[in-house]
Amino acid sequence: MTEPEPEPQPQPLRVPMTVVSADGTPLACERTGEGPPVVLVGGGLSHKGMFDRLTDALSGRFTVVTYDRRGRGGSGGGGGGEPGQYSIDRETEDLTAVVGALDGPVSVFANCTGGIITVRAATRGLPLARLALYEPPYGAPPNPPGYLDRLRRLVARGRRAEAVTLFWRESVRFDEDVIERLTAHRAWETFLDLAPTLVHDGVISERHAAIPRDALHRITAPVLVLGGSLSPRWIQDTCTTLARRIPEARYTRIRGEGHVFPQEAAAPLLRDFFLS
Template sequence: MREFKSKDNTSISYEKLGSGPGLVIVGGSLADHHMYHPLAEELSKYFKVYNYDRRNRGMSKVSKNHSVDSELEDLEMLISLDSTPKVVYGHSAGAGLAIRAAAQGMDIHKLILVDLPFSLLDENRTRSTENHEKEYQAIKELIENDDKEGAVRFFLKDFGMSKAELHGFISSDGGQAAIEISPTLLIDYNILGNGLTPRDLLKKIKVPTMILTSDHGLTTAQDAAKYLLHSSIHRLEAPTHMTAPKEIAQPIIDFMSI
């Protein structure tokens, strides 16, 4: 792993694989670079891939200065390490961070948004916003009471896992790593704002954008695409955590060739 110093002198760790145009992977909630390494390896056959541990995760240093702004500073610094046209791949909450980065005009050539975590801007928006805030407050209380495992269990309760599957995950090395970095969930909720499709931010994005989604998230993808200037949607057979890296990589390769 390599590292760079962010604007506030926090060390951020990353792996750099392959050659070609630069592609940065921005991971989602409760994940560090290990989760995306198989995809990074596949993409490194075609791109120079930067797969990093977001602030306070994995091998990146712990910092009390953790906010949406510090996360954006980290991403901007990482993007600046490469002189080629940059592509940013944002997954789940990482897609929310990538949207903010592109909206504020970072040096991004193309944008790939994956498994968007937003609720629709529809007649249920008020209830969705209230639920988002309730979830945030529940996780905040658990973390403040030092119940990190409880925070992870609460966050994952709607992810379709059975009790046995959730218990198995919690007991695994990946689950223990997720528990350790569970306080970062609070920043991810802040990155997502009120939890609704970020219409105003999407309207500011001028670069070509591809949204990768399964049928489960198709309506959310379509809602977001309405506000993007140059967008396309590619449907995957299943969510990315159930999809082989080669199948995720192919639409990215096609998108880059346009």
């Protein structure tokens, strides 16, 4: 005799919303749950739907707002394949617009390059109740010479699969077996759709990778820095530096995890932090 299948759980209602950034770019957002607002900011090759498991875990206590960074999903503001058309300052304006559209003190969780965007916004006056970061890639080893130009050319020629694997191989530095698994992943077509935005993250990693040591004291909100115990030493050192230089910050390593953000393992840590 087998056990009966569990009753399907109702999914939280996701309410679409649009926020317009300072330069007129529309940003596609989703709002889920009720409670204090928490905005989730993604990293490379991600869109708002990739935070579904974290959204579900937090939406019982918070109003969770996810959004497609510019050039992704339903948001405007592409142009990643052409030189001179991307600025990280437009992305800080985007985050500022999303936060400004919400009522009450707003907290933010940001992953990977989304963390660099969010730290930049926070040091420039974006008011936050609390800020959580997962491994913002400050201090990453330099990309190989010509990486960004090669990436731009591949995107401009429509060779998206090559652009994605170039990013994984030369920027993130995944092992070949990991790349092979990812190319067979069910999200592969989504990765291809997002390939032009790799230029955006390439600009961030090449031009904004230095830890803004002299500006971190301006972040007055409590900060939780999260990282994986299996991540490379340089990213662990970065997380340690951020936790030491931001006035009210602490660093927690998640055992057995690496640079890929572990939504289930991080969810209770984020829930407790945002409630504290």
